[in-house]
Amino acid sequence: EDQVTQSPEALRLQEGESSSLNCSYTVSGLRGLFWYRQDPGKGPEFLFTLYSAGEEKEKERLKATLTKKESFLHITAPKPEDSATYLCAVQSRLSGNTGKLIFGQGTTLQVKP
Amino acid sequence: GAVVSQHPSWVICKSGTSVKIECRSLDFQATTMFWYRQFPKQSLMLMATSNEGSKATYEQGVEKDKFLINHASLTLSTLTVTSAHPEDSSFYICSATKEGGTGELFFGEGSRLTVL
Numbered sequence: 001e002d003q004v005t006q007s008p009e010a011l012r013l014q015e016g017e018s019s020s021l022n023c024s025y026t027v028s029g030l031r032g033l034f035w036y037r038q039d040p041g042k043g044p045e046f047l048f049t050l051y052s053a054g055e056e057k058e059k060e061r062l063k064a065t066l067t068k069k070e071s072f073l074h075i076t077a078p079k080p081e082d083s084a085t086y087l088c089a090v091q092s093r094l095s096g097n098t099g100k101l102i103f104g105q106g107t108t109l110q111v112k113p
Numbered sequence: 114g115a116v117v118s119q120h121p122s123w124v125i126c127k128s129g130t131s132v133k134i135e136c137r138s139l140d141f142q143a144t145t146m147f148w149y150r151q152f153p154k155q156s157l158m159l160m161a162t163s164n165e166g167s168k169a170t171y172e173q174g175v176e177k178d179k180f181l182i183n184h185a186s187l188t189l190s191t192l193t194v195t196s197a198h199p200e201d202s203s204f205y206i207c208s209a210t211k212e213g214g215t216g217e218l219f220f221g222e223g224s225r226l227t228v229l
Binding site for chain 1: 117119147155156157158159162204206208217218219220221222223225
């Protein structure tokens with residue numbers, strides 16, 4: 001069964017304190033791994049897609065990496081506006097072109113000034 | 114861009130009534146749209162997958178007669194919660210993939226349903 005586990009569940013950082021969020025996954029052939037940001041009461045906002053082990057992508061203070069078993073979202077020198085819930089999701093090759101995603105529980109990040 | 118719009122963003126209804134939520138892809142054609150449900154402090158749970166012009170595919174445990182999904186065009190899908198009860202109160206989010214795209218999902222802003 002395809003499964004996604006994120007850790008930690010919650011993370012509190014001081015502004016400027018870098019850290020990483022983890023996403024461990026088991027999937028029947030990975031088609032893609034996705035990172036989303038979700039603010040309270042809003043829909044998820046797309047951040048990155050990673051397709052193969054060793055791939056990395058960056059956007060401002062965020063950098064996502066991928067191995068065969070997990071993905072990390074590194075946050076460098078975070079700011080209070082980075083506070084949000086970060087969701088990881090995987091898409092299986094068995095889902096074909098349906099786009100079906102399996103989501104993790106998310107990591108809620110709070111960055112204090 | 115890839116903008117997905119949901120309406121209404123929040124709705125309050127009485128128990129036993131039906132509520133319709135619309136999901137539109139504003140600047141692209143969406144072959145497939147998805148409906149998710151999210152309870153407080155929980156992740157997104159896929160309810161159903163809808164393809165334009167065909168019947169929706171429901172996930173296990175989701176009542177298709179209660180959650181009616183219609184995907185009438187490449188830019189519009191609707192979710193109707195029939196005979197709503199307080200336990201149906203939740204945050205409903207739709208998403209869509211671009212026709213010919215790379216599989217990325219673009220999400221709407223979500224619709225908060227409160228059933229009294």
